Amino acid sequence: MSLNAVAHLNFTGQARAALEFYQSVFGGQTTVVTYGDFGMPAELPDATKVVFGRLTADNGFQVMAYDVPGTDGPAVPATPTTRRENGTTLTRERFFLSVRGETVDEVSPVWKGLAEGATVVEEFGPSQWAPAFGMLTDRFGVTWIVDVAAAHA
Structure with missing residues (x-):
């Protein structure tokens, strides 16, 4: 199963x-x-x-x-709920969506597409734990983590 x-x-x-x-x-x-x-x-x-x-x-x-029936409202909250401050991520969200690929070339187009109209929390690029990592809240209020899997020794 x-x-x-x-x-x-x-x-x-x-x-x-x-x-x-x-x-x-x-x-x-x-x-x-x-x-x-x-x-x-x-x-x-x-x-x-x-x-x-x-x-x-x-x-x-x-x-x-x-x-959700009976609701009409803005796609994104007036105040961003996720932000970076002093090297940490602060949020009130219960979850983020994560998209992970094997290469920078594979995930770069995903980042570029999701970033259109988004609020970038952390720019996409090399990080201490991955060849590339970025975080954004898209135009619909969904926060995404886009990264590349680190090579394991």
Whole structure:
């Protein structure tokens, strides 16, 4: 038996846009099902929102997305919740998403794509523990760590 964990991101009306953005970064195919597809009357405000969304890329990357019903709001909090201060990361977030590759060339395009419209927490580049590491909060308020696996001796 094998198990895998897939991040399931909750949005306030931006799930479709987030999935389209992540598809532009990672490639792959999206699946989007709306509340209306599940029978919600079209005249209700949530009918076009995403009740089930998923991106699956050829390289194994997956993410799911959902619009919490009855919510509309900004994609990103007014005050960033993650920042670097005095060499440490301070946050109120319960989790970050991590994308790790084997080479700088492999993950650099991911960083560049996610960085479009993002707030950079720590610039992508060499670090003490990895050939490359960076942290950012994307335009949808999701904080990502992008890094390259360190070679093991």
